[in-house]
Amino acid sequence: MEQEKKSTRIESDLIGEREIxxxxxxxxxxxxxxxxxKISNFHLNDYPNFIKGLAMTKEAAAIANHKLGLLTDExxxxxVEACHEVAAGKHDKDFPVDMIQGGAGTTTNMNANEVICNRALQIMGHNPGEFQYLSPNDHVNExxxxxxxxxxxxxxxxxxxHLEFMPHLKDLIAALDKKASEMEDVLKMGRTQLQDAVPMTLGQTFHGFASxxxxxxxxxxxAAEEFLTVxxxxxxxxxxxxxxxxxxxLCIEAMRMVTKWDIKLSADLVGATSDTSVMIGYSSAMKRLAVKVNKICNDIRLLSSGPRCGLGEFNxxxxxxxxxxxxxxxxxxxPEVMSQVCYKVMGNDLCVTMAGDASQMELNAMEPVMAQCCFESAHLLMNGFDTLRVRCIDGIVPNREACADYIKNSVGIVTALNPIIGYKNSTKIAKEAMATGKGVYELVLEHKILSKEDLDTILSPENMIKPVKLNIKPQR
Incomplete structure (x- = not known):
């Protein structure tokens, strides 16, 4: 029977022969x-950009080896043609290996070598496994x-x-800025340590989130710029x-041509080969971002709590x-699911840190789990950002009456009076307000500390949400 008609082929390695x-x-x-x-549910073909990275690496190596006379034109x-197909995602099904693996990534590297070699053999008019014409080790991995x-x-x-990641983040920021502009006139009480603080606007809250x-x-x-050094x-x-x-x-020159990116060679290849700090740095940057996004989600949950017995500043x-x-x-x-995404990113960062700390001698054998965590964190955040933006942020509606009632009933507005009437008078008014349930506004007028006109000026929204200089003196 002719080779091309067979349903299987025999390949061999150091361990022995296997039927493929x-x-x-x-x-x-x-x-x-x-x-x-058989470790995880994360496989190489779940991360097409990783496969693309393998293809670009192998293509650049082939171009360099050809210039050195180590590969024929054919x-x-x-x-190169096989690498283009792999980079385009045409053979993702042939990358089934688990992302978490022993051997410092040898299985993944050989997966790429074998797929590219066997596809290249087909392009050359041969059958997969006819390695006398082209070998995964001797030629693709040369x-x-x-x-x-x-x-x-x-x-x-x-x-x-990273290039795919950034637009998702920027879209979320833009949505927060847009919502801030929509609510810039909604006065509310700010809070510190979950206690009433001083007035601000909902617009300032959301501009703060965006900033x-x-x-x-x-x-x-x-952090991403360091990925361009290899x-x-x-x-x-x-x-x-x-x-x-x-x-x-020659390989770096070819890689610049293949990727269109400003690829650089590491200054010291011995040091670079065991150093995984670039992944540590990017994972840390994602963790830092996740901490901030989680803060925003927690605030959204608190400020929208209710509907009758919570804060309910917005819906x-x-x-x-x-x-x-x-x-x-x-x-x-x-917001709940986005917080869980953030916790996963924080956990992944701890894994990346611990695996990065495991570097020994001239290699870090724990790179596979570091890579898996970094790719997973980026994908989780991208999906989370889009979900948070479209299904939450874009649809937020302020509860203007609730915000106004909090301002009216808060003892915290006495802080705005402090520069005018002094700390002693402010403390007296605050203490009496808490003891009697009366409002600060009412008590200041009752004690004839300020005129109604001056009090309204001090407590006007435009004067409570930014630094101002007022030429107002207390009546007594």
């Missing part, structure tokens, strides 16, 4: 990885080791993910063994019934 379905472009080492690492062209190709692919994949997230844009951009040419431990002298330079959209037993109950499910 001809429907699969992956080979024996991928199969062993699938069998050995071999290079076939590898001048490389997992220890430079794998982290480089992670960097490229995470940078591509703390804007600060993270620059932080994330700075250790290609380090091979096994950073010494460049098995690579020719000009390989690193959030009702998305689904909130109880299986309490009729009419509606829960803040969208």
């Amino acid at each position: 379905s001809n429907d699969n472009l992956y080979g024996v080492q991928t199969l062993r990885g699938v069998e050995n690492f 071999q290079k062209d076939a590898i 001048s490389q080791s997992t220890n430079d190709a794998y982290p480089t692919a992670i960097h490229l994949g995470l940078y591509a993910t 703390i997230l804007k600060d993270e844009v620059k932080n994330l951009e700075f 250790n290609m040419g380090a091979t096994a431990i950073g010494t460049g063994i098995c690579a020719e002298p000009d390989y690193s330079k 959030i959209p009702a998305m689904q019934p909130g109880s299986s037993i309490m009729p009419g109950k509606v829960n803040p499910v969208i």
